[in-house]
Amino acid sequence: MVFHAPATIxxxxxxxxKGKCALPAWNMLLRGFMAGAYIAMGAALATVCSTGVADYLGSGMAKFVLGAxxxxxxxxxxxxxxxxxxGDxxxxxxxxxxxxxxxxxxLRLWLWVYIGNLIGSIVFAYFVAYGPxxxxxxxxxxxxxxxxxxxxxxxxGKTSYIGLAATWSCFLKAICCNWLVNLAILLGICADDAVGKILGIWFPIMAFVASGFExxxxxxxxxxxGLFTAPYLSADQMAAIGAKLNNLSWVSMWTNNIIVVTIGNIIGGMIFVGVIYYYSFKKEIEGSN
Structure with a gap:
């Protein structure tokens, strides 16, 4: 297994x-669509596999299965x-x-990839809502x-961040999340073989999901x-979920979660990984050029 030095990574x-930023907009959008769908595939699998685990093994193991x-x-x-x-x-x-x-x-890369991720995620959400x-x-x-x-x-639960304290909590969870996501990407780049990349990615991603980050x-x-599935809930199922179901809407998806999480994710990836690692290894990088 080949391991690359930090400055090389x-x-x-x-x-x-640089190569990503040079892509035409249609390609950014298409690749973004695929990535949104792939993240949704992992999220759908995590939803299914974690169902019922807490009843038998406890909430901690349920979180671990979700993350695993x-x-x-x-x-x-x-x-x-x-x-x-x-990642971008x-x-x-x-x-x-x-x-x-x-x-x-x-900013151009971020815009088109973000739109592509959104479309891919929602399309796959529709598929599973009417599937499993x-x-x-x-x-x-x-x-x-x-x-x-x-x-x-x-x-x-994800649309229940209401009020300043809850929003701050959501923001901090988003920073922690993308800190770990981009460390996973760095570890994936460390190795040249598929097994090394998979192992490098798995541990930090498992950690962010199991920890409950955003x-x-x-x-x-x-x-x-959840929005596609909720209209088909029975009265007993709605009662089981409780009052937090009132917070679930297409508007609250943005106001109570995604806008704040997006900003936190940018800070987590750009500042806590990109900026810190660039300045930590700036001399080595410039010396090799």
Whole structure:
């Protein structure tokens, strides 16, 4: 297993970021769509696999199971070359630092990839809401499954950040999330072989999900999946979820979560990984050029 030195990894990030910023808009959008769908695949798997675990093994193990299977999305993204906004929060600024590309190019990449991630996540959320999250009778009557209940609970919880203290908590969770996500990407770049990349990615992603941190692209799946499923809840199921279901809407998806999480994710990736690592290894990078 080949292991690259830290300065080499940072230089690779800058070079990759420059290439990403040079893509045409349609390609950014297409790769962003794929990445949004791949993150949604991992999130859907995590929703299904964690259902019912807390009842038998406790809430901590339920969180671990959630985190253990979620990384499949980022593994697919890294190995297939899709574009994830939260990763580009590090890649693009690093390219600006090392190769001195314009910040306009950085913002252009962020915009198109973000839109692509959003579309891909929502499309896959629709697929699973009418797939494993609901069961349909011959007459077309829907029943929300146990997996659908988990999905709605997750979505309702993610739109329950109401008030200054709760919003601050959401913001800090978002910083922590993308700090770990981009460390996962750095560890993936450390290795040249697929097994090394997978192992490097898995541990930090498992840690962020199991810890309950907030990822804007994952939430572009989690919240719409709950929104698509919620109309089919029975009265008993709505009572089981409780008052937090009142916070779940397409508006609160943005105001109570994604806007704040996006800002926190940018800071976590750009500042806590990109800026810190660039200045930590600046002399080594410049000396090798």
């Amino acid at each position: 940072i230089a690779k990030v800058g070079t990759a970021g 299977v979620f990384p499949v999305g980022l593994i697919i993204i890294v190995l297939t070359g899709a574009e994830l906004f939260t 929060a590090m890649f693009a600024p690093m390219a600006a630092f090392i190769h001195r590309i314009s910040w306009g190019s950085v 999250y609901t069961s349909w009778s011959a007459t077309g009557t829907a029943t929300v499954t146990a997996f659908g209940m988990t999905a709605v609970n997750i979505a309702a 990822h804007c692209v994952a939430n572009m799946f989690f919240i719409p999946a």
